[in-house]
Amino acid sequence: MGKITGFMEYERLEEGYRPVEERVKHYKEFVVGLTDEQAKIQGARCMDCGTPFCNNGCPINNIIPDFNDLVYRQDWESAIAVLHSTNNFPEFTGRICPAPCEAACTLNVNDDPVGIKSIEHAIIDKAWAEGWVRPQPARIKTGKRVAIVGSGPAGLAAAQQLARAGHDVTVFEKNNRIGGLLRYGIPDFKMEKWLIDRRVEQMQAEGVTFRTGVMVGALPSEGPAAKVTNDAKETVSPEQLLAEFDAVLLAGGAEQSRDLPVPGRELDGIHFAMEFLPQQNKVNAGDKIKKQIRADGKHVIVIGGGDTGSDCVGTSNRHGAASVTQFEVMPMPPAQENKALTWPYWPIKLRTSSSHEEGCQREFAISTKAFIGHKGKVTGLKTVQVEFKDGKLVEIPGTEKEWKADLVLLAMGFTNPVPTVLEAFGVEKDARGNAKATTDFIGGYATNVPKVFAAGDMRRGQSLVVWAIREGRQAARAVDEFLMGFSDLPR
Template sequence: MGKVTGFMEYERLEEGYAPVAVRLKNYKEFVIGLNAEQAKQQGARCMDCGTPFCNSGCPVNNIIPDFNDLVYRNSEADWKSAIAVLHSTNNFPEFTGRICPAPCEAACTLNVNDDAVGIKSIEHAIIDRAWAEGWVTPRPPKVKTGKTVAVVGSGPAGLAAAQQLARAGHSVTVFEKNDRVGGLLRYGIPDFKMEKTHIDRRVAQMEAEGVVFRTGVMVSHLPEGSKVTNWAKDVVSAGELMEQFDAVLLAGGAEQSRDLPVPGRDLAGVHFAMEFLPQQNKINAGDKLKNQLRADDKHVIVIGGGDTGSDCVGTSNRHGAKSVTQFELLPQPPEVEDRPLTWPYWPIKLRTSSSHEEGCDREFAIATKEFIGEKGKVTGVKTVRVQWVGGKMVEVEGSEQVLKADLVLLAMGFVSPVASVVEAFGVTKDARGNAKATTEFNGGYRTNVSKVFTAGDMRRGQSLVVWAIREGRQAARAVDEFLMGDSELPR
């Protein structure tokens, strides 16, 4: 513990943002991270609790008190040790340091009656310095096992599993249906939240460690030569992978968007968020798209109050939308949670994102009744206020209204992974349409099909990047045990 009284002497220091007027002009990251001295001060606030609830609140179980203490000590050797500690549990802290909601901070003991330690900002500072100083280098295996593994999906779960398995000495090939590696990290998260150079650096590192990436390849039950979708240029059958590889890990994302089947749903101008967001990411990457879906000078309504909806808000503002309104079905939560009641668990409270701060009207306890249109195009959304009585949603009589809308984006979450991939391997699905597998210590992440494993959104459904990394790491150990009889990979 670096400074015994640090939590009493120093206040929480937040990362900074570039001014709204500046950041709306581009799609670059705008968070101003902590410098070494600021990170040291934040590290000093850590109480080094006897029971570090932050560690259990973190899905990858980051060893948070240790790297907080190392950053507080602040020598170059200590910072090198800090990135070693961080990498021991998390393959990609540059992802989580930017886009994780930080459940570790909700679990911080200081959060009972004070502001939590800025754990996420410290993690961000550690990994950014590590890349800048050249401390992140390839770690190829000393010995190859001769075993081969196919990983289907190159999101955070697939990438984490592939890196762990390659370092264990296996020959790993990652199959990705899109034209670039990253899955929903690449095409679901706006560049202003996480620039894609962070993915590219990791891909280069993993290729140096022996991982092979095959992009533009859809894994399905379609026979070779069949017509493939517009986002894949090739197809590989499940049978081919089963013949060519000693183990297969299904690690795709939950990409089936939740729909809103109300009158007028077929009107032009009503789209899923995942039709809207990936297009801008492709443009940012230098691609040319015909008829890009844009919000310029439009009244935009985003239906869904979560992170995907917030991403639609930020992207619409950068397009130059005339107005942006975001709907949330649930009532507005309190601005400050009842900490003694909710700690150390993730609390329900009002969360205002940087995108909201850039310009957005937020409507709570509101439901969509109908999409209104003229000449086949959406012109408005008919809504009604709702209240919750006895756990049931009840419409408020006389509260119907029509809000102007030129573009409606559905961002109500995702229901399941791509069914064709799961079905191609004959994997049993759970009640929610996910690939069915447990997380038991022995035999975990294994499906009903011999040598086929699953992890991440493909197994657990829509979740956080940090959960995907955890599952990828754990599944890698399970695959390694299956192939070798034992494993030294961490779980």
């Protein structure tokens, strides 16, 4: 723990933001992190709570009280050792994790929780600056070969763990750069991509081989999955991988976007968020995109009230949209949760992102009935207000309305991974279209196909980066145990 009376003496301090008028002019990160002294004081707020619920609130079970105490005592090198013992990539989670650990913080029962995420951010940034993050190549090689399909957080976490266990690991990525949805699903202003490149360099020094522009199996020729980012110039069959490697881990993202099949859906100007967002990330990286989807001077409507929708809002504002409106079909949640009912679980409450603060009209309990167009291009939408009745969303008569729109972005979540990858391997799917595999201690993450494992979004469906890292680490242990008969990797 930190200072015994710290939680009574110090208030929570949030990380700062650069001014809106400054940050909307570029795609760089704009969060102002804590100073060493500020982090020390925030670490001092960690209580001697007996049962640290934050540990279980965190999907990767970060040892949070320990690194809070170490930061309070300014033992930063020990703090990063503790943090890295459970989390391969704190620079990712310290920037983009929604921090379920803070919702579970005991101090959150009747006060502001400890600023765990900001402390984690401070630890890893200082560790890189001081040169404490170094390659950890295996001392003994096993001679076993592992193929990992997908280079998002699950694939990267598994690759690093397996390489450190002594296996020869090759990561296959269909796009021209490593990172998966971490690179192409998250705007640069939330997480700059040189952070991924830096980790890739570390992992290459640890013996991991990366092959970009390689599609394993094939993408569907139509439907939402056909529109995911794909720079592949080479195709590798499942049979090739199974012949050349001792184990295969499927760790692709949930890229099958949820569609909105209402009248007018075929109009030009209606796009999935994952058509829109990756293009800007590619442009930021120096790629040339023909006919890039742009929001300049347009009235933009984003359908979907989650993080992906928020990312569309922030990107549209940086393009110079005339207006941005975000629709959410669910009712507006309360500004403050009932902590007596929700703690230590993740509460449903109104969340305003940095992108919302940059300019956005938010509409709740609204459903799109149809798209309106002229000469094949979208010009607006028809909507109706909805409410819950008998457990169902029903339309409210007399609330129909038309909205002007030059660009509509569908950000309603993702249903499952690209199905053809699983089908190519013959992997059995669950009811939601994900790879069917358990998380059991014995035989976990194994699919019905011998030597083939699945983790991350590929197994659990659309989820958080922190859950992907957890699954990648646990799957790495399962693969290591399969190959060697036992494993010393943490689970």
